[in-house]
Amino acid sequence: MALRGSAIAPSPTNGGLSSPFQKWNNASANFLGIPLPNPNSTISTDPNSWKRRAFVPRGEMEKERANKDEEGKQPSVSITLDDVNPVGLGRKSRQIFDEVWRKFSELGQISRTRTDESLDQVLIRGPMCEFTVPGAQDTTVLVVGATSRIGRLVIRKLMLRGYKVKALVRRADQEVLDILPRSVEVVIGDVGEPSTLKAAVEGCNKIIYCATARSAITGDLNRVDNQGVYNISKAFQDYNHKLAQLRAGRSSKSKLVLAKFKTEESLQGWEVRQGTYFQDVIATKYDGGMDAKFEFTETGNAVFSGYVYTRGGYVELSKKLSLPLGSTLDRYDGLVLSVGGNGRSFILILEAGPAADTSQSKLYFARMTTKVGFCRVRVPFSSFRPVNPDDPPLDPFLVHTLTIRFEPRRQRPVEGTSRPTQDLRSFMLIFEYIKALPTGQETDFILVSCTGSGLEAGRREQVLKAKRAGEEALRRSGLGYTIVRPGPLREEPGGQRALIFDQGNRISQGISCADVADICVKSLHDSTARNKSFDVCYEYVAEQGNELYELVAHLPDKANNYLAPALSVLERNT
């Protein structure tokens, strides 16, 4: 049949041996102008005919079949030259016989199944497979650290679920290539070298970062665990921006600039105010009062500085936000401020309400601590609390005014400064920009960090410092993130023991690499995983005889998606 099919639509590759026959066949078909019969449709379902055939040995049956076909065709009107062609008849009868025989012999079996290509498509790769994730085919995941213990398992799991996978490796040795499944796209690059990452993030939708420094040398740690995360997230954001520009729009993952303080004009609209929480007329006469100014210095910095010596006093810097046309803050998750200063903490206040009637506005506040020197601070909208406890939670859509307030209360002395006598009532804050972080349904970047338990005491501080710095870099990038901090890794099969998800550095147990990989892969499409950091380890099982509680645990199963319920109780933006 295939031969015939190709004769009708001749393909250049099919020239070779059978071409004379094809030509003849072709000519006859054209000459008579009658469509070729489909042998599939001629399978006989007459119960008498197969019974008879079943008793006869194979060769005879074939002949008989052929004869019968011929007989059957004779009286029909639409007979063609092709129908009586002995080669065609023989082939057709063979095909029919095979089909009938296959079906017949299948009856005599219990659990043997033939493996059919088209069925494979459905049963192995398609939705009938328990691993298949809807939409996986359209998702490209970049795995950084593809040869690490977790990375290898992550790649396998992704491949099983039908994702497109890119693997970032430093060298493409044969040894490395052997570890990776064949259809993984291997990209050579180094997270420490931003220039090499452009190709890696191209075409990616999500990133799983499981690389870690192989040594405890500070340089290495900084390069891989801190700078590496920053470089990759930056490259990914750059790529997103580029894509967005091609569409002549904004990347949904890009941050929204609320204010940029590059020129003197950019300070317009910002208003310095002062006030007190309570009126103490007598005290005001004797204390030093307060003062603040917001100015653009000769060195090109926008500086908000001053002092508050009044008890219960505060100074604040406020502006009515003017968002670009078409954007509203409800598509954003929080604020990120790039500021420098002397390490005071400030209060961010958002006024929300109908823009036309400011008297109905409600106030929401969140505390923001800064470091000495420049830093970027992330303040998620979810951390804003209403000033009046009866008010509903903040709706970012309604926000119209942003205020940064300084008050001398609750200031902590800066650690490790050379001037311990610094007066905590004075402050300085240099603004670089204020941006809004985009929101989204799913996580874009999964970072496998560590809890630090299980490391030798000497290394721990260094490693943790680099890891935490990397986590911070990711949180500020604007990408949806998930930070997984597993306990000490064990190389054993996953899915055996119940897992504990926790926030707050309290975990003590180990966890298998396979479970960590599973969490990473499950997090990809889980909205509860977005913008969360969590520790994870095995459930603590007391030794025999020392149990304090009865163990109520069950094995993770295919049916139970353990991740969403576990993560939904954890706090966001951590």
Added chain:
Amino acid sequence: MASRCTTFPPPFFTPSRQRSRQCEVSLSWTRSLSGAHESPLSSSHALHFTNRANYSQVKHRSRYMPSAIRCSAQTAAATNLGPGTPVRSTSILVVGATGTLGRQVVRRALDEGYDVRCLVRPRPAPADFLRDWGATVVNADLSKPETIPATLVGVHTVIDCATGRPEEPIRTVDWEGKIALIQCAKAMGIQKYVFYSIHNCDQHPEVPLMEIKHCTEKFLQDSGLTYIIIRLCGFMQGLIGQYAVPILEEKSVWGTDAPTRIAYMDTQDIARLTFIALRNEKINNKLMTFSGPRAWTTQEVITLCERLAGQDANVTTVPVSVLRLTRQLTRFFQWTNDVADRLAFSEVLSSDTVFSVPMGETYNQLGVDAKDIVTLEKYLQDYFTNILKKLKDLKAQSKQTDIFF
């Protein structure tokens, strides 16, 4: 040739009439392989060769002899090492990885974090999907014992889901190959051997495949390996090709009127339960039976498919007696013996055997919830709702079927 054609092949467990002759043959590789631990192999071993004269494989056997000697030398070296270098418990070898069950086992293993090596036969179109999932593929053939030992190096657990292809003689892979594999595994210190068998295989010695499975079970139990034997009933995946697809495509569906009931099970569930059992030390050296939640007759399955597909099937019902008769006839001729073997289950089908066991205790033992096991209704419903459109698209794309000359 004449004698072969007329002899009615005796069942396996015939008293060993030709034993003296067979012993010479069995000297070849089996004895040398098991040399280090003589023990239990001999008892069940004789049955292997009782039928020898009836089959033309004596010729082949002699061909394997030289290489078999090489094979025994290797294993001797390995056994001399004593306990040997430790092997990671996550390294497993799946035999028969391209099969219906084997591929699900491979997937499950990979997903649970095992390092999976797949033993597949060298073939022109390599099983790329296994490599794509991240498994390592090694080429070997159970019917060529000399290819086996190299694949077992560094393996902790062997999972054996192999069975011969329908078109080849049943004994080559399922009996001789398995014996070789088990002996190799023993000689090379494999720490666990999982073997899939067929439910009720001890009750139907007249069916060659079932008898072979039963004998292999015995052989494995006597081999001294730590084993798990899992008896299976039927695969839901098989029903798709047999009934669901033809019904959707409005082709004729062939069924029997057999009263036999089979508790079909999803191979994905089988794979999942296997690994739970594998990690449970209490299940070592046990024989378990996995069966689906409910036993179905062929007619019931067809009715279910019709209901779910929303269209009537063009059913051709073949009486079991016809199947049996065909089998008896084909057994007369040596060259149709394979055909007879393929039809052998008709003997089982004609009895009203129920291929099902109560699973409650097994679930408890494994700590599995019964409601996580897929039922046939659910499985087929998933198939019909999910695949209906997709499959039609696929079929439309590729009309090309086999080429017949």
